[in-house]
Amino acid sequence: MITKAEIHEIENAPVKDRDGASVGKVAQVFPSAEDGSAAFVSVATGLFGGHSALVPVEDATFDGADLHVGYTKSAIKGAPSAGAGNALSAAEANAVRKHFGLSSAGRAIGDMGDPRENLDQAGTGPAGADDTEGAGTTPPA
Numbered sequence: 001m002i003t004k005a006e007i008h009e010i011e012n013a014p015v016k017d018r019d020g021a022s023v024g025k026v027a028q029v030f031p032s033a034e035d036g037s038a039a040f041v042s043v044a045t046g047l048f049g050g051h052s053a054l055v056p057v058e059d060a061t062f063d064g065a066d067l068h069v070g071y072t073k074s075a076i077k078g079a080p081s082a083g084a085g086n087a088l089s090a091a092e093a094n095a096v097r098k099h100f101g102l103s104s105a106g107r108a109i110g111d112m113g114d115p116r117e118n119l120d121q122a123g124t125g126p127a128g129a130d131d132t133e134g135a136g137t138t139p140p141a
Helices: 004-010 073-077 090-099
Strands: 014-016 022-031 038-045 051-056
Touching: 004 022, 004 038, 022 051, 022 073, 038 073, 038 090, 051 073, 051 090
Parallel strands: none
Antiparallel strands: 014 022, 022 038, 038 051
8 A cells, every 4th residue: 555655755656567567657646535545546658658547556565666556567558547637536436446357445356467367256266276265165055
């Protein structure tokens, strides 16, 4: 989580995806209305930063130089961009959360870009799959 005190530190920071690939730079930080911590960042991507993409940063980390987010570069590049103004509407925030497989409350419902992921609440995924709910196990009766 990027705290309220760290928001100014991540402005213009390079953004790395979950695999360490460079994605772009933080163009704008959108704080949470609840506690002022960073909720989303707009990432300038593409040649000369010509495109921007919104990325949720609840689980992001900042190492003093780079902002590390838990999504793939391709998922970030395909994310919605911010509309006009310095604030996100609830509809914009929900569109971004949906793009990254998050519910409006922030719970993961999928993992963008990982074909081995099987977030299957019943635990019925194939044995050995990357299923955080217990792949290959028998659900409780």
